[in-house]
Amino acid sequence: MSESGIALIILAAAVLLFVWDRLPIAVIALLVPLALWATGVLDLGEAVAGFGDPTVLFIAALFVVSEALDSAGVTAAVGGFAMRLGGTSPSRLLTTVMLMVALLTALITPNGSVAALTPVIVVIAIRARRSPSELLMPAAFAGHAGSLLLLIGSPVTVVVADYVESSGAGHLGLFGIGPIGLVLTVATIGVVLLFGSRLVPHRTSDTVLRDLSSHGPLLADHYGLNDPGPALMRRESGVAEYVVPPRSRFIGDRVYPGMVTESGELVVVAMHHKGHPVDGPGRLASGDSLILQGSWRALNNAASDPDLMAVDDPEAVRRQAVPLGSGTKRALSVLLAMIVLLATGLVPAAVVGILAAIAMILLRVVTVEQAYSAISWTTIILVGGMMSLSAAMVSSGAAQLLAEGLVSLVGSAGPYALLAGLFLITAVLGQLISNMATALIVIPIGLSAAAQMHISAMPVLVAIAVFAAAALLTPVATPANLMVQEAAGYRFGDYWKLGLPLLLLYGLVGVFAVPLLWPF
Secondary structure, eight states, X not given: OOHHHHHHHHHHHHHHHHHHOOSOHHHHHHHHHHHHHHTTSSOHHHHXXXXXXXXXXXXXXXXXXXXXXXXXXXXXXXXXXXXXXXXXXXXXXXXXXXXHHHHHHHHHHHHHHHHHHHHHHHHHHHHTTOOTHHHHHHHHHHHHHHTTTSGGGOHHHHHHHHHHHHTTSOOOOTTTTHHHHHHHHHHHHHHHHHHHHXXXXXXXXXXXXXXXXXXXXXXXXXXXXXXXXXXXXXXXXXXXXXXXXXXXXXXXXXXXXXXXXXXXXXXXXXXEETTEEOOSOEEOOTTOEEEEEEEHHHHHXXXXXXXXXXXXXXXXXXXXXXXXXXXXXXXXXXXXXXXXXXXXXXXXXXXXXXXXXXXXXXXXSSOHHHHHHHSOHHHHHHHHHHHHHHHHHHHTSHHHHHHXXXXXXXXXXXXXXXXXXXXHHHHHHHHHSOHHHHHHHHHHHHHHHHHHHTOXXXXXXXXXXXXXXXXXXXXXXXXXXXXXXXXXXXXXXXXXXXXXXXXXXXXXXXXXXXXHHSOO
């Protein structure tokens, strides 16, 4: 069998495995380069080259930058601003939430912004006496549109920009795709405002996300503290609530308010025994609760102690209750420097991203452990593994065969028909498998078709980025879609009602608006 035939079989098998959804995505992405090596389509170096690609390193660095902004309290501050700006008007509130997600997505990707802002949006909905389901799906879909506002808004746009450069089609700068993203963001908000009441389902979630933004006053009231609450939560220090579990080594220890713990880093502020306050010295028993005060680092260390149970994660409390924390200025300075370097193009994007991530660690905005945990390794493995399939599609001639079939199908209808064909392929695959994997499959087909039709690859690649962002019909299409499903209580079939008109909108923009900015 020819190498092109083998590559197409591996492509079909990968798509079927993604749709089957019984194997982890990362496992499938790792099986692809192994299969290409085992069948001789690629040598070992070519098969694993994607994992060392600068684009993969840039995407990993963006996850660290995203975590730093969240850790510094930037996302909490954005959420608080949205609460104040949204007011009580339903349309104003919806517009504010969608703009908030879209703009944050431009900096930290849809997955990062939706993950960071979902608890905030739930709180906004509850305070406005609305169901979170009315806001979360529009917010997630606004994130898809916002991913096209800046080049760094999505791993897909980063990969597309890399292919634009390597194909000699030109240069796609930081703000290059912004006009398309702006059109889609405004149009998405318009569609939701006009038809959202009929297209967005009203559901009730089984999962209750906690609002920790007023955690200080809540603890002060519950434990009868003289401190009004806000003063308990500061940039460098705060308070956290702990429970003594059974068989804890602390059972029987003598404790009293004002006592310094054995670590010397925390102070006992208050204590409850069997639900009643203890004003003087007392012996700890299983089930007793304590309020400890100290640095956030010390509170996090106490939460990791197996002999204490934190009622709420101190790190989660800090991020919600202390917006614009101690690392805010450093994080925003690094972000600004990164944006300037990306906009000027003086330094390769991967180098800029890596330097920004290193700076966030050296400036102590995030720890090395936080940086590791912030990286979505599934995404990294998916991009690196599927890049080998894209390379094999080109080197084996499989992409050429598919492109010839697509070109012969559209015949003399011209490049607009080509974009329409690529839209149909991307729209179908993008609802079933990762939009990142879809883009890496469709890109080589689009490049080969553009070469055969003797047109610029730029509008074709940008259109593919737009089409890939339209993964809106199912919860499994993107992690952002999946994140809001549980928080809002959505069902699998809820997404297509709002997603379908927006999908068609993305198709129209990609087919007709993109060539206006990047002619064939």
